[in-house]
Amino acid sequence: MKEDILGVRSSFVASDATKLDLTPNALSIILPARNESGAIGQTVARIRDLYPEAEVIVVNDGSTDDTATIAERAGARVISKPYGMGNGAAIKTGARAAQGDVLVFMDADGQHDPADIPRLLAKLDEGYDMVVGARGNGSQASMGRGLANGFYNRLASWMTNHPVLDLTSGFRAARAERFREFIHLLPNGFSYPTTSTMAFFRSAYPVAYVPIVAARRVGRSHIRPLRDGVRFLLIIFKIATLFSPLKLFAPVAAGFALLGLGWYGYTYTTEGRFTNMSALLMSASVIVFLIGLISEQITNLTYKREG
Numbered sequence: 001m002k003e004d005i006l007g008v009r010s011s012f013v014a015s016d017a018t019k020l021d022l023t024p025n026a027l028s029i030i031l032p033a034r035n036e037s038g039a040i041g042q043t044v045a046r047i048r049d050l051y052p053e054a055e056v057i058v059v060n061d062g063s064t065d066d067t068a069t070i071a072e073r074a075g076a077r078v079i080s081k082p083y084g085m086g087n088g089a090a091i092k093t094g095a096r097a098a099q100g101d102v103l104v105f106m107d108a109d110g111q112h113d114p115a116d117i118p119r120l121l122a123k124l125d126e127g128y129d130m131v132v133g134a135r136g137n138g139s140q141a142s143m144g145r146g147l148a149n150g151f152y153n154r155l156a157s158w159m160t161n162h163p164v165l166d167l168t169s170g171f172r173a174a175r176a177e178r179f180r181e182f183i184h185l186l187p188n189g190f191s192y193p194t195t196s197t198m199a200f201f202r203s204a205y206p207v208a209y210v211p212i213v214a215a216r217r218v219g220r221s222h223i224r225p226l227r228d229g230v231r232f233l234l235i236i237f238k239i240a241t242l243f244s245p246l247k248l249f250a251p252v253a254a255g256f257a258l259l260g261l262g263w264y265g266y267t268y269t270t271e272g273r274f275t276n277m278s279a280l281l282m283s284a285s286v287i288v289f290l291i292g293l294i295s296e297q298i299t300n301l302t303y304k305r306e307g
Contacts, residue, residue, distance in 0.1 A: 027054040028100030028176070029117070032090030033108035034061040037070055040108045044074035047114045055100055058108065059090035067108075086188035087170075088195075095179055104173045111214045112171040119210045120173035129178045129205040132197065133171035133212035152194070159244045160201040165209040168193050178205055185242070191235045198243045202299075245299055249292025256285035 058071040062084035123131040156164040240248040260281030
């Protein structure tokens with residue numbers, strides 16, 4: 001039994017090599033916020049009550065309401081942006097400014113319960129480098145978003161060869177030195193959870209999931225289903241080419257090859273000749289495969305770990 005700076009008893013056992021040394025100021029809790037005056041005060045106050053020794057950073061992403069003032073009064077360190085740069089940009093700002101060895105990211109809209117933080121830290125103490133709060137079906141904001149997240153999770157699981165239970169959850173804890181390795185890869189928009197998760201898997205940093213229940217947010221969501229749904233789909237393809245390009249290019253190349261062979265078989269049977277369309281499809285197959293192969297080599301250099 002060990003008591004850490006959060007005043008929470010830990011009953012788990014971990015090796016000395018992986019056990020967290022949560023001395024004062026070792027934990028930083030980062031909340032990106034944009035026009036969250038309805039929830040930010042209560043959220044920060046609850047974090048302060050539960051974890052008085054932790055560093056609480058609110059990154060005010062160009063809010064036009066009293067978000068910054070309320071957060072500061074509640075006891076947070078506020079970093080204000082002159083205009084909205086995006087959720088991912090706020091996360092990067094908070095991660096760069098944080099002093100802690102462990103970073104906890106959570107939403108400022110009241111969806112995430114600060115009482116779940118010790119569960120994330122417990123998993124980190126078992127040797128994981130990132131722990132994600134995985135929302136259940138009952139925690140999804142809508143059926144459409146739940147179906148979309150399920151699709152993203154299955155696609156990411158296929159690409160990483162690891163089960164991904166929640167690719168888009170913004171409630172997570174990570175070792176600061178590991179997370180900062182990938183700051184340059186994180187987009188400024190809403191997909192920082194997706195990119196950071198895939199980057200950790202690609203670099204062989206262990207990732208764990210802890211089930212959580214996300215409450216209904218306070219206020220209006222900043223996500224627009226149609227516009228951001230298309231954007232997330234594009235992000236998935238970007239992630240595929242960034243983290244595991246052959247898993248995207250190889251099936252496409254195989255599809256072109258099968259079409260070319262099928263068309264050749266048809267034209268040879270009916271006309272006894274090899275057509276330009278067959279040649280075009282087979283050439284496209286070779287070109288797409290070679291692009292995927294080159295992309296894979298570039299990816300391996302990008303995620304080459306030193307030492």
